[in-house]
Amino acid sequence: MATPHIRGLLCLLYGLFCSFAYANEAPNAPSVTFYYGNEPPVELLSQFDWIVVEAANIDPTEQRLLKQHGGQPFAYVSIGELDSWRDTDTPLPSDALVTKNDAWDSQVADLTHPAWRSFLIEEHVRPLWDAGYRGIFLDTLDSYRLFAPDGAEAERQQAALIEIIHELREQFPGIQLLLNRGFEILEHVHGDIVGVAAESLYQGWNPSTNVFGAVPDEDQSWLYQQLTQVRDRYRLPAIAIDYVPANNRALARETAQRIHAEGFIPWVSVPQLNQMGVGLIEPMPRRVLILFDKANTEAGELAYTSAHQYLAMPLEYLGYGAEYLDVNGPLPNDLLHGRYAGVVTWFSQPLTNAPAYSAWLQRQMEHGLRTAIVGLPGVPLSGALGNLMGLREVYGISPQGLTVVDHDDVANFEGLPQPLPEPQTGYELIGNGLTTAHLTLRDQDGRQLAPIVTGSWGGLASYPWVFQEANEYQKRWNLDPFAFLQRALALPEIPIPDATTENGARYWMTQIDGDAFVSRADLPGTPFTGELMLSDILMRYQVPTTVSIIEGEIGPEGLYPQYRSILEPLAQRIFALPWVEVATHTFSHPFEWENLKENDLAGQGETLAKFNYNMPIPNYRFSLRREIEGSTDYINRNLAPADKPVKVVLWTGNALPPEQALAIADELGLRNLNGGNTSVTHSNPTMTRVSPMLRPQGRYLQVYAPQINENVYTNYMLGPLWGYRRAIETYQITDQPRRLKPIDIYYHFYSAASPGALRALHQVYEYVLTQETLPLYASDWSDVATQWYHTGIARHLDGGWMVKGADHMRTLRLPTSLGWPDLQRSSNVAGVREIPSGRYVALSGESGATLYLTTNPPQTPHLRYANGRITEWQRHSPRHISLNLAAEQVPLNVELAATQGCQVKADARQEQRGNSTLLTFGRSHAERIEVICASR
Template identity: 65%
Template sequence: MIRWLEVGALCFLVLLSCTTAVAREGTRPSVAFYYGNEAPVELLDQFDWIVVEAANLQAGQRQALERHGGQAFAYVSVGELDPWRPYPEGLPESVLVDHNPDWDSRIADLTRPEWQRYLVEQRISPLWEAGYRALFLDTLDSYQRFAPEGDEAAAQQRALVALIGDIQQRFPGMKLLLNRGFEVLDQVHGQIVGVAAESLHHRWHPSSGIYGPVDAADRQWLGDQLARARDQYGLPAIAIDYVPAADRELARDIARRIADDGFIPWVSVPMLDQVGVGLIEPIPRRVLVLYDKSETEAGELAYGNAHRYLAMPLEYLGYGAEYLDANGPLPSDVLHGRYAGVVSWFSAPLANAPAYSDWLLGQLENGLKAVILGDPGVTLSSPLGEFMGLRSVSLPDQRNLEIVAHDALMGFEGMPDRSGFFEGGYAPTRAGLTTHLTLRDAKGTEFNPVITGPWGGIATAPWILQQATEFQLRWILDPFAFLERSLDLPVVPVPDPTTENGARYWITQIDGDAFVSQGDFPGAPYTGEVMLDEILSRYRVPTTVSIIEGEIGPTGLYPHLRSRLEPLARRIFSLPWVEVATHTYSHPFEWENLVDGDLAGQGQTRAGFNYNLPLPNYRFSLEREIAGSTDYINRHLAPPGKPVKVVLWTGNALPPEEALAISERLGLRNLNGGNTSITRSFPSLTRVSSMLRPQGAYLQVYAPQINENVYTNDMLGPLWGYRRAVETYQLTDQPRRLKPIDIYYHFYSAASPAALNALKQVYDYVLTQETLPLYTSTWSDIATQWYDLGVARRLDGGWQIRGATQTRTLRLPSELGWPDLSRSQDVAGVREIPAGRYVALSGQGDALIYLTPRPPATPHLAMANGRITEWQAHSPRLLSMRLAAEDIPLKVELAAVAGCRVDAPGARQERRGDALVLHYSDAQSGRIEVSCGQ
């Protein structure tokens, strides 16, 4: 917790040495302070320095905060004993000589050796052992309450100087950041990395709880002290100001004023449990999605409406879903600034409705936006409804309801004239709300099922989804527009996992099912033989192939086939363009119904099948499924130096958190799940799944499109049905590019001529598209990194991208313009296609983007089927780069190179106006240099 002095001065941080890319460029370091209970690492890791309360961090979070080169500073209260910490062992009561009523803390006598031993041995030493190499020393001036001046104050100051020297001696290299400490700055400035203070322009009064501007005299005095630290001692000076949580515009204004004064800003709330505004403002790229676990089958969030239908539109807009059971503990920190908003989709009132209503009201009052779909879970006749300006309308007679009016937010995939079931609606009770649908009953009563306002938006059934047939749904509500409007989403560069260097990703994967089957061809060859001859040898593109150990291994169902099938698997895995994967040991069909120790094949699913393959004497084990099958493949099937890279999930593809933990421990990427199968006969986006399924600390990556089983009715017919996957590729490309291309199938497709021909048709179609082929392991990394990729707005108008080593593309809304290549850093190019304007990053990790209304006229990368491996922009007209494709010949298109010299050894050059296409007929990589004169 932050400590306040009698004069209201909070002590904070300053920074001197610079280790990050931003600091090396000579700009001021960005600084953040966060003492909340659950640190939003994906936002805080975008800063160069992050001050945290170490006790509130979970295991591994410090390392995560520092993964992009930042420095984590652990909070240490030097002059006071925090009331929430355990009383120090062996500390005499006489050491604590006063009380700070603002924080209910006890003030220590710094001259007492017992207190200094406590600080060094019980507070700082454990932090050092935990890996912290930087401290934020707070409450340095608390002694002024009992020794404001004279000899007593001088003694306290000498003790403080000695303590700082002792820390530096005991913990070599420890960076020390001070909270004010202006009285000892002359003695310690060479041992610290900076100084900070609070309330330069805007403050909070702890006694009254009132925010307000700082008077001119206090502002002048504090500004002079900070300027002295900066100018006389060369220390960065940081000013921390406070504004109400909901007033983000005021926070931005105060941050700009502090920066204009020449100081490093941080503007937040007094408890520092909100992600505030500094030199950068991280864009919250997650939405808190609340679901009722008791409503979903087996408590699985994948079966909930929010995950099935809303997560995909959120991902397209650039936001990852973070799920939470609304009936469980709810976050106590300020969420405005941490999340882009909160989304709920319940079917009935919540069990903890009163507590939830109070929590949601508090978050809305602090500025968080909410999207409420279906049942709100609580009654809106409460203070929550009053805040929202809504009154519930009951409908005793639902007959003869008519649509009075609706706007473009409705009728996204269809607009029914009426519906036979209603959950009711609302009537606005104040101005400032927008009604998007108005209904009227036979008595003339009007109500509104869909409303948006300053707090967010609400929509009730059945005006969200319409049941078209027994198995088909369609959107009535435009989910993209509703989310954008309700959450008031900012116009920002959107990280995009579908495209790189202007080309759509293409992955190919084969699940191991039916490797033991024989095809309907002369001689009854095994499907693996047909696949090897007809597909894998013909289409030499990056392909991930898996097998099921329980089918072909020595302890599987068919040990007598091992001598035939294992050599075949070795031949497939030896192909240079094949990546090795496991499809587990016993192929679980329903992961949630299997627990360690279950005897294989004993459980029955709803369809009458076993929960996994009935392997002899096998008791289910997640470790055996993943680690065991991986070890088998590595030892017996994979070529030397080419181990298993991926686990392709089986069955319903809903692995538990422990399974994901095992795959990560083994260094395996993961893929499969989801049900993206939109076709022209069922063109609803309800059939487009999300990309990710969070499970605890891990992410499951769904397949971009579903496999041939869905298109062929589980291979019961039509066997040629997989050719309809082409429709799925098209409908997930325009008008919005929602997914990469995934040719995803089993060895079943080599069991019949019709299925095999359909598969060839799919390949032949994809070969006509502009794609960047990847292994599934690479795209899994891209999808996973997308979830945490940092996007921040800088005070100077630029956009900072942090950690973009795998996810390397930004989709740029047209209203933002084009990248200014002369000012931007590590931006390789841009390409506009019907699906959007895609900005290519170099993949070096961090990028800085400035925008301009005009398309770039200097040379840049327009399109490539490979990834950048080296990049250097010596100037806007002098570039050098290397690109590499994964096991296919490289092709690169450069734009705006008319009159430029392009050196590309080994490439055939083809001029197209001011563009140049480089064809590498055999090479998979190439170095390119572009020089356009002065």
């Protein structure tokens, strides 16, 4: 898609530098962004108040997402020019287009011509209005000066411009018009518009020479006076747009601060406006672009790539979600620095499109995008690319005679690298100071090689120095992936959205996959497993539990309709329990989703255990909609209470549903869970056994289970049958030193089939009950995990942090270097708790929050811990707070900090412990607490 430009006339006539920025004129001034690139980063743009876009590059879903946090999209409209790439339904007469603007390859219009005005309103603005845009950004207001620089003709054009603006207001009631310049007509239209933008206040760009630079003092002074008049005389937001090189983020921030200090709203970006720049806020890019070689990946499935299996989890812990892109397909043309925190690759062999990819990578790196390369780089790191990275490749190195000269902790995480017996490619540092070695080797010829390096461009951890690997299940990191990614991508210290914790407590969910609901237990009387699970587990542990069944097991169209009269009433009794959430485990329990196609006959293909790719239900032809929607309808009609329908789909088998399956679940309003393989234990204590949280599929997110089910711990129930108690080790290792996962007690009905498995299940429950947890349903945590991916974190020019979209995901983990929350200045921040796993800031549950930081722990009343969720929060004054909390199915326990000498009002048992108050309610429903402290 072609990209429009903001085209100030002074730039065209006098060759002045042009630029784009946004400035803050008052405490309530809107934050403003301009982005005309393809595939807009809506998760970043939506954090702004005013969002100026090229509507041709925005689809309806993206337009909706732009408004998700209350922002106002403005569609770009060139009022004085016709872009060469923009299609028109009605040919314009030749006298309506007066001259050519060669700088932008466009035609300049006669604003007085009726045909132009009709085209502008009917073919440009009205379609935008019908598409839902209520804001229009009017550009090229003064292009008429190319053929009428002054005099009577210029006055006629200005009068026509005023009439057009008035007509837009009449034709489209409530439309918000934002102007680019147009200073000479402001006296006549200031009441019709919401603000004025102008380019090149301090930093600009010359389209003729393609050179960036400072705007001359005389032109700065003139524009400063114009913007001041907009702000002071007309009381309108005055927006200054400046341009700086894409790779000079420091200058962009400095320029934005300078504009803001003058009382204007800044936006600092590149001339094409296809980079996320810096404005009144600077959204922190929380996505990393992971490139993978789909053609050389099993089934083309990103879940089988090393980058997804091993790097996505450390990135998530550091606060960054992964976007995946096939390196063999079209690569983004827009500048990605500012949009992504970096690019990550882990290829297993050379790429077929190496020249094109190498050129693309070099261009992005030259413009400031950092790259973390793990394994094979896929392309030769030579020539200009090698020079940029400060590396020279050395081929055919014999592992014989290789010795370790030096290393640091980045190269010694779970074991020190050992040379492998195969020829290798090594890298020498060129010596330009761009690169630092974390592992240095010497070969038998005396050359020093650096297989693990970081530098100003990113980092490289080359094969075979990443892992020590015995087999698929026995790997150890040589590389510290957390430290390497932090350094390679130069990830900034930010408040990190966290999906493991809320109100200082670790999340705990419990889920039962429906498998073997139809089986018999190996106990006297051979009861159905569902009967035993109900009596021994569900009635004993009355905590939030998500329970699913497989329709194909017990339904009338399933494999065992003869048991329907027994099993359906049993499922009804389970689903009626107040602490049970209803879920579906599909209709035919697909085992290998990627191998099933619509209308496939069930049970075809090579046998996998008893079944094939799904259960062999007679005459059933596979249908994604039947699996998800059909099973949901069956449960809702026959098993679930009328007021408690299915809320979750728990994926089956290898748990790799295609995008269409996720789309169907989303359409039905179902949350989704399952997949991943987190099963780290003390006998295999490696982070390679900790899976990521999310698997993106198109516009949708699959949410993996935090820990794997008992299958892995029991060797698929072949023994030891007590093996699931080792899940306790997984909970411990994924809690410290880093809290990587919440707790998930995740099992099947067949855990009730043997005494050993049932005892292990009791041991797991009893352990978790000793932990400080916040119990919740699988649907709730699925919402937390999904929102984690989309939560916006932006740095305000005044030093605060803006958080958008955090009503489900309610926790920020603070690096200790950032200090503590300043509760007086912050909004919708309820408290903080520091534990060995980290410093966790509790948000109130509002969709937006503002966090200011200070060097000292808070000394005013705040929430330190609760095993329930905040339903209402208010800080009336520094020493007066009130809040409502509710625990899900368990007694509510709360700790309030800094309450010594304060009055705590709550219908609960109170205990003063140091400077904290502990409240025990003994009930699970919503409870109100008020803290009032005497003034100091």
